[in-house]
Amino acid sequence: MKFKVKSNIWKLYGYYFFHNFILAYVIERLYWQQRGMSIQQVVYTEIIYAVIIIILEVPTGYWADAWSRKNLIVIGSILTCLEFIILIYACEFWHFAFAVGVAAVQKALCSGATNALLYDSLKVINYENDFEKILGRIRFFDYTAATLAALMGSILGVKLGFVSNYWLSLVSTIISLVFAIMLIEPNINKRECECRDKEYIKQSIDFLKGHKSVRFVLLIGIFIGANIVYLDEFWQIYLNEINIPVIFFGLISSLNSIIVSISSLCAYKIKGRFDEGKLFLILIIIFSFSFILMSFTKSINGLFFIALIYGSSGIIQPLVSGYLHHRIESSYRATIESFQSLALRVMTMTVGLVFGKIASKFSIFEGFRFIGVVSIVYLVYYAVNKSKNDLNVKARKS
Incomplete structure (x- = not known):
């Protein structure tokens, strides 16, 4: 069991790398502008994003503790795939607003669940003192993926068109979903992580x-x-x-x-x-x-x-x-x-x-x-x- 749980470390590396290997981000605003979105409308979507996270942040933390960290990560990964499917075909404000709403739900679901699952996994194999070191490596994969995606995304966006970046980003999110599904839920004592009252x-x-x-x-x-x-x-x-x-x-x-x-x-x-x-x-x-x-x-x-x-x-x-x-x-x-x-x-x-x-x-x-x-x-x-x-x-x- 410990060997299986230890595998969560490299699976999280893969999950974070492909979750952040998004070629669309580097041309995102230009793509949205190309599809008719004004700056004011983009700000409205930011507000929608913020409101949804405000509403869901605390409840989703409870769900992660009381139900399953892995399940929330998987559901969040599915929502990320859905977000990019919507954006590929988006051409009106409400399309983009809906995609941003989906992204906000994903963010709320996964924001605490991933770190909690990582810590619980390390605790099972008695590596919890390495939490900061492993988290630092995860952030390295974050930045590496984002940097590579930005370099590739600007070139491919010009050569193939902006929408191609969204198709490639969708592929990356699907791979991230596969890593999420492969994660192992650590056996923990639920009494140790009861919801804050x-x-x-x-x-x-x-x-x-x-x-x-x-x-x-x-x-x-x-x-x-x-x-x-x-x-x-x-x-x-x-x-x-x-x-x-x-x-x-x-x-x-x-x-x-x-x-x-x-x-x-x-x-x-x-x-x-x-x-x-x-x-x-x-x-x-x-x-x-x-x-x-x-x-x-x-x-x-x-x-x-x-x-x-x-x-x-x-x-x-x-x-x-x-x-x-x-x-x-x-x-x-x-x-x-x-x-x-x-x-x-x-x-x-x-x-x-x-x-x-x-x-x-x-x-x-x-x-x-x-x-x-x-x-x-x-x-x-x-x-x-x-x-x-x-x-x-x-x-x-x-």
Whole structure:
């Protein structure tokens, strides 16, 4: 039995690789635009995506614990295949909205189930101390697949047409589904993973109320995550507007992924050399003014500011995650992460509604300028309140 469960490790490598080997992503916005989707309509689909995840995130976590992690992963994989089938034939707003809704359900189903299944598998074979190492390898497969897909996708999209990328992505998701079906459900004691009840939620809220610095840092992650979403979604439109050929999109996407990877790996080394409060301040300044400068740059030089945005966010996100996990008790760590995710989706919708209207009425440059202005407003808030929140509160020993 242990040998079968151990096989889940390489099966998850395969699952994640093909789940992220999506050639469609590098030309996604151009394909949607080609099929009649405006920027405002894309933002509406982002809101649909966020709302569905907000509704389903906590219930699906319960289902994974009480029923089956593998079954949720398999159902999610089937939904991913369905998403691409819909997108291949989509030509109206409601088609794209339906596909995004399917993607949101998939995300909610699998977001906690995959990590839980991995940890349970390692626990069965007494390798649970290697969880971070195995998870790091999985992320390596994520980035490798995304980089290869971006490089291939831009070339094939130009040579064969954008829709060909969606057919090839469908093939990749089917292979990912096969790996999901091959997974083995570990035998675990259900009493060890009973669903969080109202008491856990209350304890989580009480914890946040009593820890100002944690709330303050939590907001940094929420803010950065909500704003970076719209660069992730519309960088292709920006590149198209500054007359960069589509064939180079894959190379640029790959370079951005490499920047995020390297900056994330360097985050903890940088942390040890600076006061955390000052470090966050410097990174938020870079993040905010890069958006402003990018919005005024209508040439290839805009790529430099995009790199700065991805580089600063690549450092911020692991620092925020590390800060929180070192100070949150294990008993309600996941619950507080759920609160962060819910708040992130709400902020994403709020920013997106205004961003979409501005970008649709004027241009993508004005849309990103709005995000830059919002970022500077947050920067002022952070600078004013930094001294009121001691970010050097000692981490919890656990």
